[in-house]
Amino acid sequence: MNKIKYIIVFIIIIGAWVAWYYFWGREKPLDYETVSAKLGNISQEINVTGKIIPLDKVELAFEKGGRIVKINADVGDTVSRGWILAELDNSELLAEISQKKSQVKAEEARLEELKRGSRPEELKILEVKVENAKALLEDAEKNMIDKIQDSYTKSDDAIRNKIDQLYSNPRTKSPTLTVYDPGAYQTRQELETGRVVIEGILVEWNSELAGLVSSQDLSPALLNAKTRIGEINKFLEKIALLVNGLTPSSSLSQTTINTYRSDTATARANVNTALGNLTSADEKMRSAKSAVVLAENELFLKQVGAAVETISAKEAELEYAQASVASVLAQLQKLVLRSPINGIVSGTFAKIGEIIAANKVIFSLISDNEAEVEANIPEVDIAKIKKGDTALITLDAYGVDTEFEAELGMIDPAETIIEGVATYRATFQFLVPRTSSDPQSNSGVEGVKKDGRIKPGMTANISVKGPSRENVLVLPQRAVISKNGNRFVRVLNGKEIFETEIKTGLRGSDGNVEITEGLKDGDIVILFQK
Known part of the structure; x- marks a missing residue:
């Protein structure tokens, strides 16, 4: 009986050792x-x-809008260079040509009249014409002053109301940009330096506005205004690059970023509008000055009689009227759409009778x-x-x-x-x-x-x-x-x-x-x- 117990104990010990070696004692392979x-x-x-x-793939459109009266090609048609593809209604231009030709005839008649000499009644009429032209010039100069002042107002609003929210102490000599990419140190420095420059521009500009009067030469003020708007535009372009590159973070929400972007876009649009207004006012003032010069020349011609120089000036005016006819004829050609290449019509996007806008694609062509x-x-x-x-x-x-x-x-x-x-x-x-x-x-x-x-x-x-x-x-x-x-x-x-x-x-x-x-x-x- 004891022998069996020893055998059982021995077997248990051997089994325990085997189990220990298998699970803990042996070296596990890597x-x-x-x-x-x-x-x-x-x-x-x-x-x-x-x-x-x-x-070669071209998309063709009219430079001017109008009503299509002819279409001479369809999809798949082979066309040669110069082929007329479509035409717009030209009735208005034909009427304008008739009017311009009538002006040419009138200038011819005035030239003949100048050669014959003038009457006192004619001189009086021309004097009134000169006075009216000068009045229009004065109005144009006042309008120019208004536009220069408006351009300052829009520029001031763009910088000090729309952009200054990105800075602390923006009107000082040490503005601090508070919204920026931490890795773009140079950009931050440029924008802070640029804000100081823009502040100087606005201050100097504002001080000059009080001295503007219509009796002075406004050309320097206009040139300064355009130059300053150009500098402000460059600054706003850099600001736009900054805000368009912003990404949301724990301290900057997407809503705030969207506000910055919207305000920056509005600022740029307002400044560009101001620049366009200045250009329009400049054109109006130049036109008024030209009208004054023309009226004075006409009066002068009547006063001096048929001098050789006077006749030459009137002949120049006649040539101008003739050039106006040529200009309308050139516009008439723009109502005809021609193929610029030898190719195949790949698309047509209009129908006869349709009124189309300028620069709307009407035909697409591909080369063969x-x-x-x-x-x-x-x-x-x-x-x-x-x-x-x-x-x-x-x-x-x-x-x-x-x-x-x-x-x-x-x-x-x-x-x-x-x-x-x-x-x-x-x-x-x-x-x-x-x-x-x-x-x-x-x-x-x-x-x-x-x-x-x-x-x-x-x-x-x-x-x-x-x-x-x-x-x-x-x-x-x-x-x-x-x-x-x-x-x-x-x-x-x-x-x-x-x-x-x-x-x-x-x-x-x-x-x-x-x-x-x-x-x-x-x-x-x-x-x-x-």
């Missing part, structure tokens, strides 16, 4: 995946989808020459390509077996936002072998020759060859760890793991990255560890 750093080739390749567009490919390159890939890079293009219409060689011709410097992602428009020109009959044979290929297979609107699959490296140390990108702006890998040496700082170069399209420093050929690097 569970990770490794890769060796090795020499190899690495390259970048950008793949995007684009669309074929014609090299070779096309190019347009694509949008994502911002993550834009640094990998440059003008002149070669590309291979396949068209969905012909499958992947038919390839076309192309060259990257242009990259738009301005971004295009597509579904929230910044992209950059690029165009590719097809390259084909140069024919032996081509007189220019300095190179093996040339851009853009006729190929009947390529048609506008086709979908193009583009593969752009980027930079490459040969016989360099490469490693899978997923083995690289980023910490605090530096890059590291975990190197396995025997059973020990060391974290080693590295420097990387080119990132390949296959998921590998070039290692420029920190590793050598054959080093074992951990990819993944459980």
Whole structure:
């Protein structure tokens, strides 16, 4: 009986030892995946989808609005350069031409009358005409003063009411910009310095307004006003760039940002309106001055009689009237829409009898020459390509077996936002072998020759060859760890793991990255560890 007990106890002890060894006593194997750093080739390749567009594509519109009376082409029609596509109603201009021609005849009659001499009654009429012209000039000068004062008022409101909410102590010599990008120190300094300059402009401008009277030469005041508005506009442009780049934070809500943007836009619009008003007032004043000069000249001609110089002046006025006729005839030509190229009508957007606005597109034309490919390159890939890079293009219409060689011709410097992602428009020109009959044979290929297979609107699959490296140390990108702006890998040496700082170069399209420093050929690097 005791023997059985000893056996049972022995078995229990052995089982306990086995269990302890299995769960705690033995060395557990490490569970990770490794890769060796090795020499190899690495390259970048950008793949995007684009669309074929014609090299020459124009959208045509009338410079003036009006009612369409003729349409001479439809979609699909082939037209030549100079072909009349459409015409607007020209009845008003024809009437104006008749009026201008009548003025020419009147000037001719006055010239003849001048040569005959003048009567006292005629001199009196001309004197009244001079007085009326001077009265209109005085009104125009008063209007100019009003517009100069209004431009100051709008500028003052734009800066001191709309923009000064972005500053503390804005009217002092040390304004502080309270809303800015912390990383844009130079921009902040420029805007603070600019506010001091603008304050000086406003103060000096206001002090000059009290001395404006219509009897003085207003040209210097007008020039100063335009110059000052120009400086204020430049300042507002910089403010617009600042507020449009703001993002919400704990101290700046989106509502506040929207208010800043709205006020800045209003300020710019008001200042531009003031500038436009000054220009209109200037034109009105110049016209009034011209009317005074003209009336005085007419009176002078009547007073001095048929002097040679007087007759010459009247002849000049006759030429001016004749030029007015020519000007209306030129406007009449603008009521006729002609094709600027040899091509095909791809769209018509108006009907006979329709009243259209100026600059509304009426026709679109495409050339029947070779096309190019347009694509949008994502911002993550834009640094990998440059003008002149070669590309291979396949068209969905012909499958992947038919390839076309192309060259990257242009990259738009301005971004295009597509579904929230910044992209950059690029165009590719097809390259084909140069024919032996081509007189220019300095190179093996040339851009853009006729190929009947390529048609506008086709979908193009583009593969752009980027930079490459040969016989360099490469490693899978997923083995690289980023910490605090530096890059590291975990190197396995025997059973020990060391974290080693590295420097990387080119990132390949296959998921590998070039290692420029920190590793050598054959080093074992951990990819993944459980």
